Amino acid sequence: MSPQINVLVPLIVVAYVAIEVAAKVEFTNFVCTSFDKEFGDFEYCYLKSVNRTYKYMSTKFNLYQAPIKKIKVNISLHKRFSGYRPFMYNVTVDGCRFLNNPKSNPVILFFYNIITSFSNINHSCPFNDAVIMEKIPTTTFNHHFSSVLPFPEGDYMLQIVWIAYDINRAVTKLYFTLS
C-alpha cells in the first residue's frame, strides 16, 4: 500500500463506523387511540426495555367487524422543532392495493419494511384477525433510519392513521429520538 492509502483506509473505516454509531433510535413514547371501539380496539400498546440494547414496541388491534375489505393508512412523519411539525412524509395509501403490489409506493414500502417481519399484515385483503405488531426492536428502526435513508438528528413522531371504509378508526403515534 502507498502511504496515502495507509492513511485513507483507517479514515474511511472511522467515518463509516461513526455514521453507523451516530444514528441511534430511542423510543420515547407510544400512544394508540381507537376512534371507534365498536369497530375495534387496542388490546395492548407499549414500549419495553429488556436491557440497554434490546428495546421494542408492541401493539395489537382487535377487529370487531371483520372481515375488513377496504383499508387505508395515512402515514406522516413529524419532527419536533417547537412542537411537532410534518416532516418529509404525509401520504395516504390504499392498503389492499398496496399489499398486492408493495413496490407501487416506495414511501409506504419504507415503513412497511420496518414492520413487516414483526407483524401479521403481510397478506392480501380482507383482514379477518387482529392486527399485530410484535416486538419491533429499535435496531430495526436504526437500520432503516440510518443505513437505508439518512435522517437528521432530533425528536420525531411517526403517526399512522388507520382508516377502514373511509372512516378514521384509530391512530398510533410512535415518538422517538434519533441521535
Ligand SMILES: *[C@@H]1O[C@H](CO)[C@@H](O)[C@H](O)[C@H]1NC(C)=O
Ligand atoms: C439483552 O436481551 C436480549 C434478549 O433477552 C439478549 O439476547 C441480549 O444478549 C441482551 N443484551 C445484553 C447486553 O445484556
Ligand SMILES: *[C@@H]1O[C@H](CO)[C@@H](O)[C@H](O)[C@H]1NC(C)=O
Ligand atoms: C398532510 O398534507 C395535507 C395536504 O396534502 C395537509 O392538509 C395536512 O394537514 C397534512 N397532515 C399532516 C398530518 O401532516
Ligand SMILES: *[C@@H]1O[C@H](CO)[C@@H](O)[C@H](O)[C@H]1NC(C)=O
Ligand atoms: C393524512 O391524515 C391527516 C390526518 O387525518 C390528514 O390531515 C391529511 O390530509 C392526510 N394526508 C393525506 C396526504 O391524505
Ligand SMILES: *[C@@H]1O[C@H](CO)[C@@H](O)[C@H](O)[C@H]1NC(C)=O
Ligand atoms: C410477504 O409475503 C409474500 C407471500 O407470502 C412473500 O413472498 C414476501 O416475501 C413477503 N414480504 C415480506 C417483506 O416479508
